[in-house]
Amino acid sequence: MISPATRSFAPPAVPIPVSAAVPVDPERSARRGAAVGDVVLDAGSFWGRRQQVNGEATLAHCLEWMERLGWLENFDRVARGEFTHERAGWQFSDSEIYKLLEAMSWELGRRRETPEEDAQLTATFEALVERVAAAQDDDGYLGTAFGHPGLPDRYSDLAMGHELYNMGHLLQAAVARVRTHGHDTLVAVARLAADHICDEFGEGRREGICGHPEIEVALAEFGRALGEDRYIDQARLFVERRGHGTLPVRPLLSAEYFQDDVPVREAEALRGHAVRALYLSAGAADIAVHDDDDELLDALRRQWDRTIERRTYVTGGMGSRHQDEGFGDDWELPADRAYCETCAGVGSVMFSWRMYLATGDIRYVDLIERTLFNVVATSPREDGRAFFYANPLHQREAGSEPTAGVNTRAEGGSRAPWFEVSCCPTNVARTLASLPAYVAAVEGDTVVLLQYAAGRISLGGFVLDIQSSYPDDGIVRITVVGAPDDEAGVRLRIPAWAADAIVSDPGSPSRAVQAGWADIRRQFTQGDEIVLDLRIRPRFTYSDRRVDAVRGTVAVERGPLVLCLESTDLDEGVPLEAVFVDTSVEPVASGDGATVGAMIADVDGPITGTLPYGTFRPSPSIAAVRDVALVPYHRWAERGPSSMRVFIPTADGLDTMADADTR
């Protein structure tokens, strides 16, 4: 619809350094993350393998589905001006194409030495962009669910229409593209869309916000990427407009759901729809840093603190409720119906990453690690062609094999190829494709190792070779291949769970290091070797007594991994609920998981039709005592549908209690 001429715009005021391939680049921050090309992960490493599957399978998988369901054709139909009410997909389906474009951009940016595949992916990417561009209106508006014949008017449903949300993802894709490749059609299309949004929603114009935050964080980064303050100003406006109840009331949905109940700078905790809350917080963090706005940053820190302490799962998962996909109240952290949407995991990484860049606080990076290993890595199946939408910590009934068609959103206990609301697959894809950016950072003359993975890091004048089978064990061997000429620093993250880590470096004897940052500072020379041993072994994890849902249970963690008990590993006929862990015996590492001592109770029997409540303390009789195997949570249900639990009841007092008597 838009003429090609319109899309060739003036170059940005500040030239883009193409090498600056980072998802987040707050120019006023004391630290800066690695560019996606700065970190090359070994193909055999935990994350390297996942990146490879993502590039080889997931990207194509997402494209196939969106083509099959007509989500892409929506753009063609708008371009041809032929539209009817029977549009395919939800009103936010455009965003999935944009998230895929973002993933493709990062993937192209991080790849090395695969020119043939690159050419193919580039061609696919460009063809997609052409179809998107063709649907753009002359004034920059881009959307296939509103504003064309047969569709509702533009911005006629700000609460649920997702128009700005969609265009936000377009801008994020353009950020990835401009930083990995430079200016092209996608960037031009995004710029026109951003200008349109500023014209439409700027100061003194339409006083609206979008029911689903995303445009905030997108405009902020797009503004930074193009050096255009106008976009950042518009992002600020959207952030500040929230919390004043300007969105129209919707039946059965609260202002909290839409993040329109309390202004960001006044809120005490993340609440309402988890993904909405986290995307908004990420955008607000961008604005706080850009504006040196300590009040806003403090508000975000306060909300993060409360949310971590009282509304976050041991996996890093966020969102306790299926209803409204929302955060729960403080301490409302049920294991069995934990929603922990995969996208909330992605949103949490986005928020915490910005907070780390702003403050240098290690807690943000610890949470990112926890979330990456136990939420983001849990979602995709090993082959990258099926996904979890929700990530509960307890599945009582084994899921069934997913249907061949589109699956419902979040039920089931089985990874599904695609969903009616299919936000998670592309969110995983863009996160995995940009993952190198979160592995290391530079602060002054110091390179900071944030996540441990075998590979090579070229950053801050250093070239570091990392050898490690992390997280299978905790030994990380860092060889200096290249170093700055002057004295410089290498900073290591010692995670909070590492109780007795040891570091050795050529300049000094091995020493114990506390959880926190461990700094090594000197003149480095080629061949120097730093060895960090995080001494990973399985450990019992108990919950705060205020987390009612898991009282009397224990979880087992091993390094950054949360483990789980899966029915697959139990003897035939032993149900999950028969297992009680003996905490007097320490868990033992086994494979990539652990074994624990357990009592197997005799809990089954005929159904009696009596309520599960009685006047005597129930105590099942013990049928067996044996070890049971636990596996990493991220790979549950990889061996077929299973029941599963992270928090396992302890055997405390089992033998001394009277027999069950329920009425």
Add this chain to the structure above:
Amino acid sequence: MISPATRSFAPPAVPIPVSAAVPVDPERSARRGAAVGDVVLDAGSFWGRRQQVNGEATLAHCLEWMERLGWLENFDRVARGEFTHERAGWQFSDSEIYKLLEAMSWELGRRRETPEEDAQLTATFEALVERVAAAQDDDGYLGTAFGHPGLPDRYSDLAMGHELYNMGHLLQAAVARVRTHGHDTLVAVARLAADHICDEFGEGRREGICGHPEIEVALAEFGRALGEDRYIDQARLFVERRGHGTLPVRPLLSAEYFQDDVPVREAEALRGHAVRALYLSAGAADIAVHDDDDELLDALRRQWDRTIERRTYVTGGMGSRHQDEGFGDDWELPADRAYCETCAGVGSVMFSWRMYLATGDIRYVDLIERTLFNVVATSPREDGRAFFYANPLHQREAGSEPTAGVNTRAEGGSRAPWFEVSCCPTNVARTLASLPAYVAAVEGDTVVLLQYAAGRISLGGFVLDIQSSYPDDGIVRITVVGAPDDEAGVRLRIPAWAADAIVSDPGSPSRAVQAGWADIRRQFTQGDEIVLDLRIRPRFTYSDRRVDAVRGTVAVERGPLVLCLESTDLDEGVPLEAVFVDTSVEPVASGDGATVGAMIADVDGPITGTLPYGTFRPSPSIAAVRDVALVPYHRWAERGPSSMRVFIPTADGLDTMADADTR
């Protein structure tokens, strides 16, 4: 729209005995419930007081709201033929008017000696019926959300349209009317509607079912009330059509939600939307009894048994999930997000009542008592002008005062005057108005006392005077005012919770009676006095270990009442989660509740931003040891917004544990 002439129809084949004022009357059953006029409850008794408030306040309250919101005017607009898309209310709002008409009918039927009020209520009732009748189409169709100019076509959305659901409630209202009063316009309107439904959905016609069961139970009873087998046949057809996936698939909603996943006679447990499941089960029970269909009855018994054992709360509440208002999996019984919709409580009473009439099994009546005292009685505020929609067993944050306007469905911890989806108030109203019917039954020459309440029961040739302050204490004094000439029986229900009940009667010395039926059989004479002492005292109640959500807690019950801890009864500054019950000390009756020994822990502190999980068993330090008061659950939040919990952590092992250490 329909001419008055059409509404004057031929009288039914079998004349209606007006005295037969029972909600459920399976003619082939060995037992029969009391008519609403057979039992007169003392105004000062637990249920008598609630009936009075219902009649004096709730009926008018519901009418006011429906008038204010335009739900009644919908009928007028259809009658005038002026309709647009801006119809007020949800597509099921018609049913609320019908449920109110049903409540009014029972209320008029049970009332004695209040001619003035009766005349006023009768006038209101008749005026309402006129407005409803005026909206009926010539062919009997009645509905204000479909099938008229400006509205979607009839039956164009069977899954969510609720057209048959609405007309089902119309039939239930007509049952109440015909059995308490006889034929009138309402009954005629209902008959036309029922005929229309049979014509439209009968054998060989449209193969549809309604997304929300209700028409099944309604047609069955309407058929019995009018002696029309055609309606019962249609009910059977609707029951048998379910579970074959005939309803169109809806985004994000499962066949389970609509009770269309498994045929009734094949299902193993109640599942999906709780109210839908329970209404359907009630209708299926009617058909099973009518047809002497043991297979179907066994299927219902099996589902009841499993549901009671694994999917029912200690309150009798059903429905664990906010999402889809649904049952959970087995053992999924969280206290904090327990949905336990008030209407599911009503549906549970409907289902269990039919199962009792069919089988005589006391467990059904025990569950009815539990549900009436702890779900149905919990919903309405003392003044009958505000209601709980959901009935959670744990409220972490005190609710806020409800808004003056329409409230969202089910959140908040405060009773609200009205809801967007306002099914519960009228459901409570019709249940309270018909409550006498559930108090006693006749089986052969035996009168069965099912629920204990002060008042007078005239049934089966007996006139019994009941004196009791039940449930405040367990003494029930039954004086025979009139008795049959021959030998006859009085059967007493000894609830499952009554561990050491005693009964004394003139013919024999006091004796201990076990839980179950206690029979007294002889020639009774006027003045005979039977005294039952159920020895009500507070008791600790433990949960089956498989109910994960409340492991390590205890509840306190007192007779049929579940008690709860309310923040209102704690010292200023002591949060709910600081209380740990000392189970080594028995609870003591106090007022209408109890006191328990407790340890008050020091659980508060600054928010640290560390996860609520750590490697040491957390154990708060004990700040105080004292008694705390518990109140009946049914009156929580009557003293203003509060936090509340039914299941309270036990203090077991608190003193011996190491200090909390969370990271």
